[in-house]
Amino acid sequence: MRCIALVLGMLVMAPGSLLGQSLFNAAGLGSPSEPLDARTRALGGVGIGLQGSALLGSDPAAAAFYTLPAGFLTAQPSWVEFERSDRAEEGTFQGTRFPALGIAYPTVHSLVATLAFESFLDQRFESSDPSTITLDGNPVNVDDSFVSRGGISQLRLGLARRLGRRVAVGVSAARYTGSLTRRAQRIFHEGVDTTSVGAFQSGGFWSYSGASVTTGGSVFLGNVAHLAGSLTWSGALDATATDDTDGASRSYDIPVQLRLGATAVLAPGLSVSAGLARADWSSVDDDLRSGASAGVVSSYGFGVELSRASILGRSAPLRLGYRKTDLPFGLKGGTPTETVWAGGLGLNLSQVGELVRAGVEVALERGERSDSALSEKFWRSTLTVRVAGF
Amino acid sequence: MHHVTRTKMAMLLGLTALGSVACAEISPTSVDPEFLPDKPTSVMVSLSWEEFGSNLEVYGGFGDVYELREGMLARSFGGVLDARTLVRFYTLSTSATVTDSTGTSVTDTLLSLRGGRIVAFMDTVASVASGPVTLELGSLRQPWHGPSASWSMAVDTVGGQVPWIQPGAGPVERIATAVWDPAQGDSVVFFLDTTAVKLFRDTTEVSRGVLLGMLTPGARLKVNDVGLRATVHASLADSLLELTSAWEALTFLYTPEPGAAGNEVRVGGVPAWRTTLDLAVPAILTGPPALCAAVGCPVELTAARLIYAALVLSSQGMDAAFRPSDSLGVDVRAVHDPSALPKSPLGSALIGGYGKMIAPDLFSAGEGTDVEIPITNFVRAILHAETVDGFPPPYSLAILTALEPSSLAFASFAGPGTPKAPRLKLLVTTSPSVELP
Numbered sequence: 001m002r003c004i005a006l007v008l009g010m011l012v013m014a015p016g017s018l019l020g021q022s023l024f025n026a027a028g029l030g031s032p033s034e035p036l037d038a039r040t041r042a043l044g045g046v047g048i049g050l051q052g053s054a055l056l057g058s059d060p061a062a063a064a065f066y067t068l069p070a071g072f073l074t075a076q077p078s079w080v081e082f083e084r085s086d087r088a089e090e091g092t093f094q095g096t097r098f099p100a101l102g103i104a105y106p107t108v109h110s111l112v113a114t115l116a117f118e119s120f121l122d123q124r125f126e127s128s129d130p131s132t133i134t135l136d137g138n139p140v141n142v143d144d145s146f147v148s149r150g151g152i153s154q155l156r157l158g159l160a161r162r163l164g165r166r167v168a169v170g171v172s173a174a175r176y177t178g179s180l181t182r183r184a185q186r187i188f189h190e191g192v193d194t195t196s197v198g199a200f201q202s203g204g205f206w207s208y209s210g211a212s213v214t215t216g217g218s219v220f221l222g223n224v225a226h227l228a229g230s231l232t233w234s235g236a237l238d239a240t241a242t243d244d245t246d247g248a249s250r251s252y253d254i255p256v257q258l259r260l261g262a263t264a265v266l267a268p269g270l271s272v273s274a275g276l277a278r279a280d281w282s283s284v285d286d287d288l289r290s291g292a293s294a295g296v297v298s299s300y301g302f303g304v305e306l307s308r309a310s311i312l313g314r315s316a317p318l319r320l321g322y323r324k325t326d327l328p329f330g331l332k333g334g335t336p337t338e339t340v341w342a343g344g345l346g347l348n349l350s351q352v353g354e355l356v357r358a359g360v361e362v363a364l365e366r367g368e369r370s371d372s373a374l375s376e377k378f379w380r381s382t383l384t385v386r387v388a389g390f
Numbered sequence: 391m392h393h394v395t396r397t398k399m400a401m402l403l404g405l406t407a408l409g410s411v412a413c414a415e416i417s418p419t420s421v422d423p424e425f426l427p428d429k430p431t432s433v434m435v436s437l438s439w440e441e442f443g444s445n446l447e448v449y450g451g452f453g454d455v456y457e458l459r460e461g462m463l464a465r466s467f468g469g470v471l472d473a474r475t476l477v478r479f480y481t482l483s484t485s486a487t488v489t490d491s492t493g494t495s496v497t498d499t500l501l502s503l504r505g506g507r508i509v510a511f512m513d514t515v516a517s518v519a520s521g522p523v524t525l526e527l528g529s530l531r532q533p534w535h536g537p538s539a540s541w542s543m544a545v546d547t548v549g550g551q552v553p554w555i556q557p558g559a560g561p562v563e564r565i566a567t568a569v570w571d572p573a574q575g576d577s578v579v580f581f582l583d584t585t586a587v588k589l590f591r592d593t594t595e596v597s598r599g600v601l602l603g604m605l606t607p608g609a610r611l612k613v614n615d616v617g618l619r620a621t622v623h624a625s626l627a628d629s630l631l632e633l634t635s636a637w638e639a640l641t642f643l644y645t646p647e648p649g650a651a652g653n654e655v656r657v658g659g660v661p662a663w664r665t666t667l668d669l670a671v672p673a674i675l676t677g678p679p680a681l682c683a684a685v686g687c688p689v690e691l692t693a694a695r696l697i698y699a700a701l702v703l704s705s706q707g708m709d710a711a712f713r714p715s716d717s718l719g720v721d722v723r724a725v726h727d728p729s730a731l732p733k734s735p736l737g738s739a740l741i742g743g744y745g746k747m748i749a750p751d752l753f754s755a756g757e758g759t760d761v762e763i764p765i766t767n768f769v770r771a772i773l774h775a776e777t778v779d780g781f782p783p784p785y786s787l788a789i790l791t792a793l794e795p796s797s798l799a800f801a802s803f804a805g806p807g808t809p810k811a812p813r814l815k816l817l818v819t820t821s822p823s824v825e826l827p
Contacts (some may be wrong), residue, residue: 127425246823
């Protein structure tokens, strides 16, 4: 009952929609909003291959190491400075995502069941273009704007199991969910009687559906190395327009995604990790009405963890990492790239032996996203709250 | 138990932290036109009377002069208009509270009338006078009925009709004259002797009343208010007092009646005119060329694409007699039962307040000026085939003054069949449907 109450409490606290953190959200189907926890972010991870238990959609086998019921919630505020390559515009924005929340529950026969709600693609952005038009021979100031609000999420149900002491496997099925509102608007200003002339609006609402399956496994090589891999197959992502939406419903082919990761223990309390992910988004090209995908995109990252560090007598692992990620969609062709230097720590607030019953993990990233049209420099913080054994 | 408490504290700490970081959102926003999928196109469309209008009718007789609660004075204004104002005052008080020689407040019922005056207040904006104007004040000689009195009739009710002995509330027994100079202020004072004051305060005199007239030709004055002030001497104190009396009935008579409406849109006057017309809004637009060039024709005209709709009326020059001398508030209302016109119930005011204010010079030097009367929601209901309340939309409009009646003056606009016939102006904005990427 406590478990259920905890999860319900987290759901109440978490906003339902994703909030934008990049102008690259305007490209193609948006920019990835990977549901990674703070530990993975701090280690420059791609979502697989870290030692210990984790509830990650990209690493279904990692849940096999939960021995107690556990739940977590991740929040991710960002502060972004952007500049167009033509230097015609620069500015700042900030936003907070809640990329993942979920629970893991050990059941019979060493099976661990998982349920998670994860972000996938962020499509939130706004644009505005003030201009002057001519009506009846008279100049009229208008402000054209476009608002895209929403994104694609996944509701994931998984099972993981250890096979002996060295091997773990996992599988999860996810249903795409989320929605998107796109609205164009023209507001009239000087030049007409603004008390009588209204605003023009046109737009629509789409809801997302579809399914994907992720399977993965991991193996320990003695006590010094841990290897993991996963494969995600996705069915079509369907965007269904409401009856009163003029725009059409559409369907997109989401590519297979492959991930590999590894961790090596260099010394007691000191480990390094690395990961690699790859997906070919060119399959979406035929489905896109505008813009184009970046084709084959890959991500890699590596990090180092000092797990024996402590603060005020409590275990507080320190982490450093680097990651480079290609974004699947660009604004004007080409492949946008995100590079990040990251650092972070964990704080185990309640621990019994090796079991962490309550902990907070924080990651802070300094990075840059850019392509030929736009450059964004950002600070991104990730905060994950974990509880277990309730 | 210890661990449970720590767990709860950890959760509380974490959730508090999450709540704090979730504040202060600023969406990713750019002014780069590249981020706009498709810009809307806006075109102003003007439909001729033949394309949208029919069944224009002018109806008169709404309200009467008495409802205006104001007076009017004119003499040969515009060469034709004469107007006189009739006033009946409430009785003056026959007692007053005074302070006697011992300093005590007492009621004095033995007041001695010493004289008095009648003060008239003019509307300096709505009045038309090129200089000082001489006015006369007289007493009436026959009973009159304020709500029904007219230039020819003193009483004109279902129960009885009594003409004036002479048209125009005559003959008039002149009591005083005075000069009103518009440059000196808004009031004019007629001084009265005790006989005149007694006449106006005598409630047994059925014909009691004051007539205000004009001796100077070529002016038209609007009288906002008239008051009677009597000077009396107190018997219990050596002091003069002033007693005041407001009007009980205030109206005016005028001649001639305005001519019948011709091929025009006539609005206002007293009794007031209304103009009704039927609208037919095309569902498909095949022009003008600017629209077709911008978005291609034919274009479906939908409620969502209609940003603004206005009835465009062209003001006409008018004879001075009934030409507006102050702004006229014009409004439009839906006609709910055109078959019952002119007695059809009307909908609520589409503009509201004082309506669309129209400057008076549009009917003289500014004749031919276009006046736009917004009717966006009315036209949207037609395009949507129902009102916002889900009822079938009305297709008939009544154009009338916002306050009816509002003044002796009325407005006239060019009617159908003239070069400046009414038009329907539509601001149409379209854009390609918003699609997914």
